[in-house]
Amino acid sequence: MELNKIAAAILLAGLIGMITGKVSTILYYGGDHHPGAESHAERGYTVEGADEMVEGGAAPAEAKLASIIPLLHSADAAAGEDFFNKRCTVCHGASKGGANSTGPNLWNVVGADKGTHAGFNYSKAMQASEGSWDFESLNAFLLRPNKYIPGTIMAYAGIAKEQDRANLIAYLRQQHDSPPAIPAAPAEEPKAEETLDETAEPPAASSAD
Ligand code: HEC
Structure with missing residues (x-):
C-alpha cells in the first residue's frame, strides 16, 4: 500500500518536471524560435547570469555597440x-x-x-x-x-x-562654447546585427523621412 503511494508520488513529480520543462521552453523561445535565435545578443541579455557567461567568451553587448x-x-x-x-x-x-x-x-x-x-x-x-x-x-x-x-x-x-x-x-x-567637430565616419562599419537575418533588406542608401 505505502509503496504504491510512494511510487505514484515519484511518477507525479516526474510528470510535473516534464511539463514545467516544456512550459519554460515555450516561454523562453516564444513563437519565433528559429535556428540562430539563441546566439542573438539581445536574447542572451535577458538570461540571468548571462553577463558572467559573456566574460571572456563572446563580446558583451556594449562592445558591439555601433x-x-x-x-x-x-x-x-x-x-x-x-x-x-x-x-x-x-x-x-x-x-x-x-x-x-x-x-x-x-x-x-x-x-x-x-x-x-x-x-x-x-x-x-x-x-x-x-x-x-x-x-x-x-x-x-x-x-x-x-x-x-x-x-x-x-x-x-x-x-x-x-x-x-x-x-x-x-x-x-x-550646447557648447565651441562645438567639437564630428570626426569622419569610420571607413568600414563592423558587421551589423542585421546580417544575422538573411531575409533583411540591405539598408537603403538614403531614406529621407
Ligand atoms: C531623474 C533625473 C535625470 C534624468 C531624467 C536625466 N538625468 Fe542625466 N544625470 C542625472 C544625474 C543625477 C546625473 C549625475 C550622475 C552621477 O553622478 O552618477 C546625471 C548625469 C548626466 C550626464 C553626465 C554629466 C557629467 O557632467 O558628467 C549626462 C551627459 C546626462 N546626465 C545626460 C542626460 C540626458 C541627455 C538625459 C535625457 C535623455 C538625462 N541625462 C536624463 C539625472 C538625470
Missing part, C-alpha cells in the same frame, strides 16, 4: 532638443551658465571630463569613471546609463533608439 558617428553626421539637433525637453529637463538644464538641479547642467558637456561640472555633487561611480564625454561614450551612456556607469545616480533607464540618441547628442554638441 559607432554613432555615421548617424551623427545627419542627425537632427532640433529633434534632439525636442527630445531633451521631454525627457531630460526634469533633471538637467543645458543652457550656458544654467544652474545644476537634480542633475548637472550640461552646457559644454561634450568633450568634458566625466563628472566634473562645477558645483555638482556626483556619485562616487561617476567621479571614479575615467575619460571624457566623447560622442561614443555619450552614446553608450545614454543607451543604458546604469550599465555604462554601474552605480550612477542618474535615475534614467536609457534610450533604445539609435536615431534618438544621435539627435540628442547632436543637440548637446551645440
Whole structure:
C-alpha cells in the first residue's frame, strides 16, 4: 500500500518536471524560435547570469555597440532638443551658465571630463569613471546609463533608439562654447546585427523621412 503511494508520488513529480520543462521552453523561445535565435545578443541579455557567461567568451553587448558617428553626421539637433525637453529637463538644464538641479547642467558637456561640472555633487561611480564625454561614450551612456556607469545616480533607464540618441547628442554638441567637430565616419562599419537575418533588406542608401 505505502509503496504504491510512494511510487505514484515519484511518477507525479516526474510528470510535473516534464511539463514545467516544456512550459519554460515555450516561454523562453516564444513563437519565433528559429535556428540562430539563441546566439542573438539581445536574447542572451535577458538570461540571468548571462553577463558572467559573456566574460571572456563572446563580446558583451556594449562592445558591439555601433559607432554613432555615421548617424551623427545627419542627425537632427532640433529633434534632439525636442527630445531633451521631454525627457531630460526634469533633471538637467543645458543652457550656458544654467544652474545644476537634480542633475548637472550640461552646457559644454561634450568633450568634458566625466563628472566634473562645477558645483555638482556626483556619485562616487561617476567621479571614479575615467575619460571624457566623447560622442561614443555619450552614446553608450545614454543607451543604458546604469550599465555604462554601474552605480550612477542618474535615475534614467536609457534610450533604445539609435536615431534618438544621435539627435540628442547632436543637440548637446551645440550646447557648447565651441562645438567639437564630428570626426569622419569610420571607413568600414563592423558587421551589423542585421546580417544575422538573411531575409533583411540591405539598408537603403538614403531614406529621407
Ligand atoms: C531623474 C533625473 C535625470 C534624468 C531624467 C536625466 N538625468 Fe542625466 N544625470 C542625472 C544625474 C543625477 C546625473 C549625475 C550622475 C552621477 O553622478 O552618477 C546625471 C548625469 C548626466 C550626464 C553626465 C554629466 C557629467 O557632467 O558628467 C549626462 C551627459 C546626462 N546626465 C545626460 C542626460 C540626458 C541627455 C538625459 C535625457 C535623455 C538625462 N541625462 C536624463 C539625472 C538625470
